[in-house]
Amino acid sequence: MRPNTALNACFVTGTDTEVGKTRISAALLHWLARNGFLSAAFKPVAAGTSLIDGQWVNEDVRALREASALTLSDAEVGPFQFEAACAPHIAASLQRRTIDRNAILRSAHALAARADVLVVEGVGGFCVPLGDDWDSADLACDLKLPVVLVVGLRLGCINHALLTAEAVRARGLSLAGWVGNSVSPGMAWLDKNVTTLRQRFQKQHIPCWGCVPWLAEPTPAAVAAHLDQAALRAFFSSVSPSLVSSLKT
Numbered sequence: 001m002r003p004n005t006a007l008n009a010c011f012v013t014g015t016d017t018e019v020g021k022t023r024i025s026a027a028l029l030h031w032l033a034r035n036g037f038l039s040a041a042f043k044p045v046a047a048g049t050s051l052i053d054g055q056w057v058n059e060d061v062r063a064l065r066e067a068s069a070l071t072l073s074d075a076e077v078g079p080f081q082f083e084a085a086c087a088p089h090i091a092a093s094l095q096r097r098t099i100d101r102n103a104i105l106r107s108a109h110a111l112a113a114r115a116d117v118l119v120v121e122g123v124g125g126f127c128v129p130l131g132d133d134w135d136s137a138d139l140a141c142d143l144k145l146p147v148v149l150v151v152g153l154r155l156g157c158i159n160h161a162l163l164t165a166e167a168v169r170a171r172g173l174s175l176a177g178w179v180g181n182s183v184s185p186g187m188a189w190l191d192k193n194v195t196t197l198r199q200r201f202q203k204q205h206i207p208c209w210g211c212v213p214w215l216a217e218p219t220p221a222a223v224a225a226h227l228d229q230a231a232l233r234a235f236f237s238s239v240s241p242s243l244v245s246s247l248k249t
């Protein structure tokens with residue numbers, strides 16, 4: 001099944017794994033909820049489970065579930081969770097499973113129908129394989145979603161950010177915004193890196209949704225406090241126009 005309707009959703013990707021996609025997605029869910037949106041999270045593919053509150057579950061799935069305004073189960077947020085913390089197609093094959101592309105689309109549309117806005121977290125970077133002939137970028141294309149790029153601020157991030165932006169464009173998707181996220185304290189020349197990213201993305205008319213410093217406790221509320229309110233308002237009021245009036249100014 002390939003439903004053709006536009007989804008009230010965005011797809012959060014990153015310059016790499018461990019760059020802050022979950023922290024930023026949780027902050028977006030929190031910001032949406034605080035502004036009156038019924039937000040819901042979707043982490044269709046997740047590799048690596050841990051025992052949390054007596055349940056084997058992926059940590060991202062649990063964190064995103066907790067940040068959602070809509071009450072969801074772990075299985076609804078994360079329909080394809082695998083035990084091994086490795087590349088998802090390998091994690092799936094270790095369990096002799098495959099990732100069902102159509103099932104993900106059906107789940108995404110079912111969740112989006114229950115929410116005002118769905119925040120979808122990708123897996124790893126933008127082009128992570130999910131099967132023999134498809135990858136995470138194909139998933140964003142299937143869902144026809146605007147992409148939010150989380151740039152993990154560390155050495156090499158400018159190149160990774162620009163390459164990812166090219167890959168998003170090459171797939172015919174729109175890059176709705178980017179977020180700079182400090183993934184280690186005390187990065188050398190952090191400000192100069194951010195300035196370069198701002199300049200490059202400004203030329204491509206891609207707004208910055210905020211720059212998040214390294215936080216001792218990166219809770220959804222603490223991270224959301226560093227996001228650009230005007231940029232979020234502009235984007236999410238177009239995703240869920242019926243709720244524009246509920247957005248705080």
Ligand SMILES: Nc1ncnc2c1ncn2[C@@H]1O[C@H](COP(=O)(O)OP(=O)(O)OP(=O)(O)O)[C@@H](O)[C@H]1O
Nearest residue numbers: 017018019020021022023124182212213214215218
């Ligand atoms: N701004 C920040 N301040 C402090 N710690 C952060 C910040 N952003 C991310 N982290 C920490 O860095 C780690 C990676 O972040 P996160 O899990 O959000 O990355 P990810 O891109 O979602 O990773 P994955 O590819 O595994 O899904 C986590 O331990 C998270 O708490």
Ligand SMILES: [Mg+2]
Nearest residue numbers: 021022060121
């Ligand atoms: Mg994550």
